[in-house]
Amino acid sequence: MTLPRPWSSIAIDPTAWPEICAAVEAHAGENDACRLGSYWRERMSPTMARAIAGNGHLPYGFVGDGWPIRTDQAHVLRRDALGLSMFYHPDDLHTRDAGDAVEQGNWLIEEALARVPVGRIVVADVGAGYGRLAVPFIGHLKERLVYLGIDYSPIGLLVAPQFIAQATHAADVFGFPTFEEHPFTVAEIPYTHTEGTPWFYSLPAWRLDRVRPRSVHVVAAIHSFQEMELRTVRWYLRWIEAVAAPGAIVYSVNGDDEAWLGDVPKSWACVCDDMPVANRDGNYRARLWATS
Numbered sequence: 671m672t673l674p675r676p677w678s679s680i681a682i683d684p685t686a687w688p689e690i691c692a693a694v695e696a697h698a699g700e701n702d703a704c705r706l707g708s709y710w711r712e713r714m715s716p717t718m719a720r721a722i723a724g725n726g727h728l729p730y731g732f733v734g735d736g737w738p739i740r741t742d743q744a745h746v747l748r749r750d751a752l753g754l755s756m757f758y759h760p761d762d763l764h765t766r767d768a769g770d771a772v773e774q775g776n777w778l779i780e781e782a783l784a785r786v787p788v789g790r791i792v793v794a795d796v797g798a799g800y801g802r803l804a805v806p807f808i809g810h811l812k813e814r815l816v817y818l819g820i821d822y823s824p825i826g827l828l829v830a831p832q833f834i835a836q837a838t839h840a841a842d843v844f845g846f847p848t849f850e851e852h853p854f855t856v857a858e859i860p861y862t863h864t865e866g867t868p869w870f871y872s873l874p875a876w877r878l879d880r881v882r883p884r885s886v887h888v889v890a891a892i893h894s895f896q897e898m899e900l901r902t903v904r905w906y907l908r909w910i911e912a913v914a915a916p917g918a919i920v921y922s923v924n925g926d927d928e929a930w931l932g933d934v935p936k937s938w939a940c941v942c943d944d945m946p947v948a949n950r951d952g953n954y955r956a957r958l959w960a961t962s
Contacts, residue, residue: 703909705898743763747763775805821873834870923956
């Protein structure tokens with residue numbers, strides 16, 4: 671196996687930034703997922719865009735303290751039953767972002783394979799950020815995977831497809847402006863799909879109507895609901911209920927989630943509501959549901 675590319679060498683081209691910002695603004699309010707909180711609109715997106723324009727690399731503020739700061743991940747790696755650590759360069763493995771993705775990937779991939787033993791597995795990552803959780807899914811599931819990296823922040827729509835294309839070497843990646851130019855339906859193999867490869871689609875919030883009902887097997891919302899308005903979280907819960915396949919799993923790690931737990935559909939069965947979150951401080955609980 672070729673050694674994965676170190677994340678420090680990944681280059682982000684900011685050329686599409688003005689066009690992406692214009693598209694985000696044009697679709698503002700189209701649905702309640704198309705609402706950019708002040709944290710992203712006024713502070714983080716402009717700051718990160720300036721950082722990318724300055725050095726062309728992953729912006730620290732986007733990745734948070736999870737990368738590139740090195741922290742020992744032995745507590746995660748000894749539980750890496752699926753061997754997902756092989757999909758990271760050694761320089762990146764001992765960071766919180768990589769450790770979280772390895773740990774969460776083991777939980778979610780094992781659950782997905784148990785529920786979907788053959789055929790395509792469709793993952794919807796709500797608030798996917800730069801795409802860190804997709805790395806172990808792409809590496810392990812390979813051609814079985816359709817990964818939807820959902821975002822409304824312009825920085826996520828700019829960075830995620832470029833990061834995945836360089837970090838994995840293994841996926842057919844679709845990002846801006848592909849989703850505007852070609853009206854294919856998400857969760858179907860697109861016309862340009864290369865047989866035998868996984869598929870990563872950077873999906874803007876205003877194109878969520880392209881996801882077929884009852885077609886998604888795994889939904890993840892990791893530190894994303896906590897940055898949204900309550901009305902946006904409620905909108906996403908209704909959307910998940912519509913697109914989730916029977917027996918799909920829904921995974922959440924978010925602070926202060928008591929504000930919306932009462933809106934979780936009553937038909938969802940709680941699989942676990944106190945999963946360990948190895949690398950995070952504060953009031954975070956990992957929760958897992960199975961849809962009906």
